[in-house]
Amino acid sequence: MRSHKTIWKSGGLQIGALLIFVLIVQLFVWLTKASPGQGELVFWGIMFSIVPALLWLSFFYQRDRLEPEPKHYVLGVFALGAFLTYAIGIPLVRHVFRVSEWLYLTPWGYILGSILVVGVIHQSIAYATVRYTVYPTREFDERIDGIVYGTAAGLGIATMLNIAYVIELGGALLVIAAIYCVINALAYASFGGIMGYFFSVAKFGKRAGQGQFIWGVAIAAVLNGLFFWLQRLLVFQSTRYEPWYGLIAGIVVVVIIYGILEALMRSSVALEEAGKRTSAENGGE
Amino acid sequence: MASKHKPLDLFVIAFILVCLLIGWILKEGIEARTVGFTDTNANISLEYPARWLPKPDPGSLLLVFDPQSRSFFNDRISLQVARWFAQEGMDEFIEHLQTQRGSDYQLYHTISVGPLEIDSLETTRMDYVYAILSPGMDIPNVVRAIDIIFPKGDQVYILTLSADESEFDGNLPEFDAVVSSIRSN
Numbered sequence: 001m002r003s004h005k006t007i008w009k010s011g012g013l014q015i016g017a018l019l020i021f022v023l024i025v026q027l028f029v030w031l032t033k034a035s036p037g038q039g040e041l042v043f044w045g046i047m048f049s050i051v052p053a054l055l056w057l058s059f060f061y062q063r064d065r066l067e068p069e070p071k072h073y074v075l076g077v078f079a080l081g082a083f084l085t086y087a088i089g090i091p092l093v094r095h096v097f098r099v100s101e102w103l104y105l106t107p108w109g110y111i112l113g114s115i116l117v118v119g120v121i122h123q124s125i126a127y128a129t130v131r132y133t134v135y136p137t138r139e140f141d142e143r144i145d146g147i148v149y150g151t152a153a154g155l156g157i158a159t160m161l162n163i164a165y166v167i168e169l170g171g172a173l174l175v176i177a178a179i180y181c182v183i184n185a186l187a188y189a190s191f192g193g194i195m196g197y198f199f200s201v202a203k204f205g206k207r208a209g210q211g212q213f214i215w216g217v218a219i220a221a222v223l224n225g226l227f228f229w230l231q232r233l234l235v236f237q238s239t240r241y242e243p244w245y246g247l248i249a250g251i252v253v254v255v256i257i258y259g260i261l262e263a264l265m266r267s268s269v270a271l272e273e274a275g276k277r278t279s280a281e282n283g284g285e
Numbered sequence: 286m287a288s289k290h291k292p293l294d295l296f297v298i299a300f301i302l303v304c305l306l307i308g309w310i311l312k313e314g315i316e317a318r319t320v321g322f323t324d325t326n327a328n329i330s331l332e333y334p335a336r337w338l339p340k341p342d343p344g345s346l347l348l349v350f351d352p353q354s355r356s357f358f359n360d361r362i363s364l365q366v367a368r369w370f371a372q373e374g375m376d377e378f379i380e381h382l383q384t385q386r387g388s389d390y391q392l393y394h395t396i397s398v399g400p401l402e403i404d405s406l407e408t409t410r411m412d413y414v415y416a417i418l419s420p421g422m423d424i425p426n427v428v429r430a431i432d433i434i435f436p437k438g439d440q441v442y443i444l445t446l447s448a449d450e451s452e453f454d455g456n457l458p459e460f461d462a463v464v465s466s467i468r469s470n
Contacts, residue, residue, distance in 0.1 A: 101353050104313045109315045116308035124301045210296045
């Protein structure tokens with residue numbers, strides 16, 4: 001595993017690359033005064049969703065250097081996360097629970113609904129995507145694998161949410177769409193990573209079992225819901241439309257969540273190494 | 286390793302379903318919330334869904350609109366008051382109102398007029414339709430509307446639902462609830 005300094009340097013580069021991506025979109029809109037049609041919207045939606053997703057996915061994939069996962073597995077989990085979001089997640093949130101019609105009406109309902117509906121639905125998709133595909137396979141053989149696959153699932157979810165969002169905006173606010181996509185990609189990657197950590201604990205830890213899955217879904221859903229609530233509170237509920245507040249809040253939240261994830265990874269690796277040392281000493285006696 | 290877990294992770298699925306069930310109960314509870322309105326002059330009160338947002342309108346005692354309307358015409362419920370002349374019968378008032386609506390709206394057409402009793406209050410229900418050209422649009426919106434008309438003292442109250450034709454049916458249950466909530470002392 002690479003040194004912490006290198007990891008944070010790499011992470012900083014990824015965030016820098018994402019900010020550069022937003023600035024390029026801003027420059028493009030500025031120069032061209034672009035007003036895209038429906039076909040171009042789909043193109044931009046895919047571009048805005050794929051670019052941040054790939055940047056973030058590559059960052060986490062690089063963390064798994066000892067025994068990298070097969071790329072087609074990682075991409076498969078990513079694609080399945082996106083498909084399930086399109087087929088189940090978006091219809092459930094928009095058409096069954098119709099969150100846009102009631103979520104914002106009360107402050108407590110806003111927070112609870114964001115967690116219990118939006119967070120739980122999205123993170124259940126991340127859970128099912130990893131649990132019933134790669135988790136039972138032999139490729140899932142390291143603690144870091146849970147985070148890699150969880151991140152891939154999270155990015156798949158974010159990608160489909162981003163495409164839907166760009167198309168829904170109707171091409172009016174391309175820069176804002178780019179910001180939204182960057183935030184979502186960072187955030188959902190982190191939620192997926194947190195959940196993935198619990199998958200690793202369930203498979204390799206001493207306290208294995210369904211309880212770890214429940215903790216994974218619950219914590220990721222709470223973080224997802226709080227992020228959803230905070231982002232919309234700052235961007236859409238202010239007296240003016242302030243997307244940069246959402247970007248700043250998104251980065252702050254994601255940095256905090258990633259910090260937690262990093263700490264969990266380090267402690268779990270340390271525990272594993274300590275366990276191996278103990279068993280080696282016991283075996284040697 | 287996979288044998289550590291039940292194949293379907295029933296506890297996890299149960300956990301997710303319980304969360305969604307609580308979320309659904311939350312949704313139903315919030316959607317059922319209403320906001321009360323009282324006209325102290327005539328002691329008439331009603332309740333409208335909390336999700337409909339009030340908008341100041343000098344011509345109305347109350348004007349609330351549906352923020353979720355996808356139409357260029359904002360679906361709305363309004364309560365207006367008009368002068369009631371004692372010598373004027375309700376039929377005459379309705380005719381006068383139809384003439385007024387006909388001059389205010391393009392392609393105005395009355396669909397039906399009939400009596401309706403609410404909380405021992407004799408009212409008249411009038412269904413009608415008209416067209417409205419929204420700014421920047423080449424094709425007019427077709428608007429369907431219902432007036433609930435009832436006299437009180439020397440005034441006539443007109444509770445109106447106006448909605449884009451495509452969203453009208455979806456708004457009816459909420460409007461029916463508003464109509465049912467009318468109380469007159």
